[in-house]
Amino acid sequence: MQTTNFWSGTTIAFWFVIGAMVVIFIIVTIILNRTPQLSNDNNARCTYIFVKSLMNLFDIFSTLFFWFLFALTGYWFIFFKL
Numbered sequence: 001m002q003t004t005n006f007w008s009g010t011t012i013a014f015w016f017v018i019g020a021m022v023v024i025f026i027i028v029t030i031i032l033n034r035t036p037q038l039s040n041d042n043n044a045r046c047t048y049i050f051v052k053s054l055m056n057l058f059d060i061f062s063t064l065f066f067w068f069l070f071a072l073t074g075y076w077f078i079f080f081k082l
Helices: 005-034 042-081
Strands: none
Touching: 005 042
8 A cells, every 4th residue: 555645644743742742841841840849949949840851751752652653553453454
């Protein structure tokens, strides 16, 4: 079967997922930055926000990429295997 249209659509969907990840990451980081902290130490606060933001980035990417691959394999199963 010809799959050139499939891969162009998949590429567009992948970049849409990456864009959604960036938007969600920015929103989560802003919310994290606005939460009150117990300590007034700026170095500790910046380190905490950096590490927590990195963990959030990995979490958001893995969640969105899982559902992207799940939808991709479902599409393959329905339209190419059946």
